[in-house]
Amino acid sequence: MTRTPSFSPPASSAASDALARLEARLTRCRRCPRLVRHRERVAREKVARFRDWVYWGRPVPGFGDPAARLLVVGLAPAAHGGNRTGRIFTGDESGNWLYAALHRAGFANQPTSRARGDGLRLRDAFVTAIVRCAPPANRPAPREVAICRRYLLGELGNLPRVRVVVVLGKFAHDGFLAAERARGQTVPRPAPRFAHGIEHCLPSGLVLLCSYHPSQQNTFTGKLTRAMLDRVFGRARVLLRSPRRRRSRTRRVGPPP
Numbered sequence: 001m002t003r004t005p006s007f008s009p010p011a012s013s014a015a016s017d018a019l020a021r022l023e024a025r026l027t028r029c030r031r032c033p034r035l036v037r038h039r040e041r042v043a044r045e046k047v048a049r050f051r052d053w054v055y056w057g058r059p060v061p062g063f064g065d066p067a068a069r070l071l072v073v074g075l076a077p078a079a080h081g082g083n084r085t086g087r088i089f090t091g092d093e094s095g096n097w098l099y100a101a102l103h104r105a106g107f108a109n110q111p112t113s114r115a116r117g118d119g120l121r122l123r124d125a126f127v128t129a130i131v132r133c134a135p136p137a138n139r140p141a142p143r144e145v146a147i148c149r150r151y152l153l154g155e156l157g158n159l160p161r162v163r164v165v166v167v168l169g170k171f172a173h174d175g176f177l178a179a180e181r182a183r184g185q186t187v188p189r190p191a192p193r194f195a196h197g198i199e200h201c202l203p204s205g206l207v208l209l210c211s212y213h214p215s216q217q218n219t220f221t222g223k224l225t226r227a228m229l230d231r232v233f234g235r236a237r238v239l240l241r242s243p244r245r246r247r248s249r250t251r252r253v254g255p256p257p
């Protein structure tokens, strides 16, 4: 008999209290003048299809289960997605792809992510990004990535059970490895390379799984398919069932794209 996963909210814990305090600091952050101007201008001007929305227009915190063993890392909130709804990967096509895949893999209780309060809950997974304010043209400057790293580090420090990290795209991959270095973990040189389906076991014991970002540019063109994304999260499931490995190594998940 298949057991239905429980998606009940996690009990209050020191970790979730610390994440809540981090979220309170993050959502008031104004450290990057260019990104603050952009996120607030987008929130004022809106687009026609969302003109009735009150945009969030602030930094977007990570979302998910404080007891997560799977961490999913993206680039930054979308101007009319997370910057509108206030939840990461919510209200845009990338989020539809991501949460549908997490649902198929058993990490999400529903396949859609439309707005805060839509009932979406994650189990054993936490979704975040390397930058928390929507950047112009989806391109944060290296300095902005570096300034914002404090929040990813804060989450990593308060998600003590994380074992597997899925990075969505090369920016997220590089940003995550920089966070590993910043928290004192060894990162091999040359750095683990990014390619869809590549898996690296890092010296810290975390397993890094690389995936193309589920942007429309990738999904509309077929560069990233549902089957490819499903293989990544299917592999994450297998890894979470396996004993922790400590030896550095690299392997490929499924056939080359």
Ligand code: SF4
Pocket (backbone or CB within 6 Å): 026, 029, 030, 031, 032, 033, 035, 036, 059, 131, 132, 133, 144, 147, 148
């Ligand atoms: Fe603050 Fe990060 Fe937004 Fe910069 S990108 S203003 S550091 S939340």
